[in-house]
Amino acid sequence: MPEGDVVWYTARRLHEALAGRTLTRSDFRVPRLATADLTGDKVTEAAARGKHLLIRTGGGLTLHTHLLMDGSWRVTPASSAVTESHRIRLILANDEWQATGYQLGVVELLRTRDEQRATGHLGPDLLGPDWDRDEAVRRLVAQPDRPVGEALMDQRNLAGIGNVYKSEVLFMRRVNPWTPAGAVPDLAELTDVAHQLLDANKARVGRITTGSPRRGEETWVYGRRGRPCRRCGTAIQAQGQQDRVTYWCPRCQS
Numbered sequence: 074m075p076e077g078d079v080v081w082y083t084a085r086r087l088h089e090a091l092a093g094r095t096l097t098r099s100d101f102r103v104p105r106l107a108t109a110d111l112t113g114d115k116v117t118e119a120a121a122r123g124k125h126l127l128i129r130t131g132g133g134l135t136l137h138t139h140l141l142m143d144g145s146w147r148v149t150p151a152s153s154a155v156t157e158s159h160r161i162r163l164i165l166a167n168d169e170w171q172a173t174g175y176q177l178g179v180v181e182l183l184r185t186r187d188e189q190r191a192t193g194h195l196g197p198d199l200l201g202p203d204w205d206r207d208e209a210v211r212r213l214v215a216q217p218d219r220p221v222g223e224a225l226m227d228q229r230n231l232a233g234i235g236n237v238y239k240s241e242v243l244f245m246r247r248v249n250p251w252t253p254a255g256a257v258p259d260l261a262e263l264t265d266v267a268h269q270l271l272d273a274n275k276a277r278v279g280r281i282t283t284g285s286p287r288r289g290e291e292t293w294v295y296g297r298r299g300r301p302c303r304r305c306g307t308a309i310q311a312q313g314q315q316d317r318v319t320y321w322c323p324r325c326q327s
Contacts, residue, residue: 075140077233078275080121081200083146085276087119087128090148090170096130097151098166103180111136111165121200122192123232128165135185137192138163141178148172199233199264199271206268210260217255221263222319224254231264233271240295240320241282242267249326250319294320 075083099111115131126146128136138144144162151171155164163174174180183191196212197205209231213224224230225239234242243250246263257263274280281291283303293303297320298311307324 074142074235075124075144076235076238076271077121077123077198077200078271078280080124080126080140080233081271081275082278083140084119084121084126086148087126087146087172090172091116091128091165091167092118094167094169096165096167098164098171100164101180102162102164106180106182109182116165116167121198123195123198123228124235125192125195127188127192129185133185135183135188135191136163136165137179137181137183137188138174138177139179144177145175146172147175195228195232196230197232199231199268200275201232204268206261206264209264213254213260213264218253220251221248221254221257221260222250225263225267226317231267234267236318237280237282237292237295238267238270240318241270241293244294244320244322244326245282247325250321294322296320 095113095115096111101107101109111130111134114134116128117131118129120127124139126138149171151166151169153171155161155173157175160175161173162177162180165172181191197209212230216224222239222243225234242263245266246259248257248263254260270282279291283290283293285291294309297309299308301307302309302322302325305322305324307322309320310323311318311320313319
């Protein structure tokens with residue numbers, strides 16, 4: 074599942090293409106919104122909130138989308154032909170640009186004043202202008218017996234972390250993923266590292282947590298099941314499936 078940095082980058086691209094321009098095309102391809110039409114409305118902003126995308130219009134509406142596992146947005150010149158139509162859930166276009174949403178997990182049209190219905194449950198946004206580390210820590214320790222890896226993935230505690238950053242941050246801080254959140258002595262530093270990593274990667278395609286952009290050297294443990302730990306040489310372990318896989322070094326994170 075795309076994490077906070079990817080969603081932030083996607084929101085920026087959508088903002089650059091759509092904000093300040095009037096929509097000349099609005100094509101919803103989800104049954105619930107089949108009759109919705111934003112043509113003639115002006116987009117005022119595209120923004121990210123954790124893993125959620127919000128496209129706001131001057132007419133007081135917000136288009137809320139979520140990529141979930143397979144979704145993506147593509148921005149192309151307005152004159153470009155649209156392909157793979159069976160995967161398209163939404164098209165927004167103006168005179169210059171066309172934004173096409175593929176396999177979006179959530180497509181919802183709300184009154185902007187009602188956005189809290191979609192995002193009000195989220196904790197502090199790691200890439201938000203109002204990021205609040207202390208509040209994130211308070212939420213993490215509110216369930217002290219919960220495994221810290223699980224707590225970090227709960228978007229109600231802090232918004233933006235997924236499998237990659239969960240695994241990488243815990244390795245960097247030498248914390249076992251199954252340590253109870255209340256037993257982690259440096260949760261504030263842990264969230265600081267998460268914030269720094271997402272911020273460092275938000276404006277690039279792909280992500281680097283090790284500092285090395287060379288292919289195969291980008292991450293410490295994520296995606297490296299069975300390969301030697303970059304610190305100690307122990308085989309990296311992995312547990313879970315799909316969007317809930319945890320990677321860790323059994324020696325460095327004992």
